[in-house]
Amino acid sequence: MTAEETAPALPGDRIAELAQEVGQLRDLFQRRLLDDKAKNVLIETVQEQARAAQELLRRKQLESLLKEALLAVDRLRTEDPSRELSESVSDELLEVFRRRGLQEIDDSGDFDGRMHQIVATVPASDTFPAGSIVDVRRQGYLLEDRVLRPAQVTIATAADDRESR
Known part of the structure; x- marks a missing residue:
């Protein structure tokens, strides 16, 4: 050492x-x-x-x-x-x-393309102005805040709207 x-x-x-x-x-x-x-x-x-x-x-x-x-x-x-x-x-x-969480889609009032699907149209009248829902063929539903199935509706349209289809 x-x-x-x-x-x-x-x-x-x-x-x-x-x-x-x-x-x-x-x-x-x-x-x-x-x-x-x-x-x-x-x-x-x-x-x-x-x-x-x-x-x-x-x-x-x-x-x-x-x-x-x-x-x-x-x-x-x-x-x-x-x-x-x-x-x-x-x-x-x-x-x-x-x-x-299932809710029925409101089918009273006017057509809303996010909630409704048009299956038929009828001429607008005093009772049903253009764009209003006349009849519901199949109820639509929401699940929480999302459209699960749109409502199938008949809407009233003005004469010029029907001609453009």
Whole structure:
């Protein structure tokens, strides 16, 4: 052994070594904290995306169910010889759907291209001015704030509107 190896370290040298070690540990700790924060942000983002995907899937499944069931409601209202029974069953089904966010589209007043689909036109009159809904062939529905199925309507049109069709 040499004299340098057996000689005790000077207090100033030891303090410098410890300061350097503490600095390295601080850098390591800060990098790990930043890594942990980045991982947490990534985990939260993935969780939010998973929740959004689940909500979209739920809505799509509900939309599909309601569209099919509404066809049954339509048949009950038009094809069943026992009108009282069909009205009762269709009203009960619609109440179940209403509790899940289904709403009937308002068919009173004027035509709205976002909510109504024109299936026929009639000449406008004093009773039904141009653009007003005269008859509803098939009820339309909203699911929450989206049109699930537009109402099929007959509207009153002015003579010049009919000629341009």
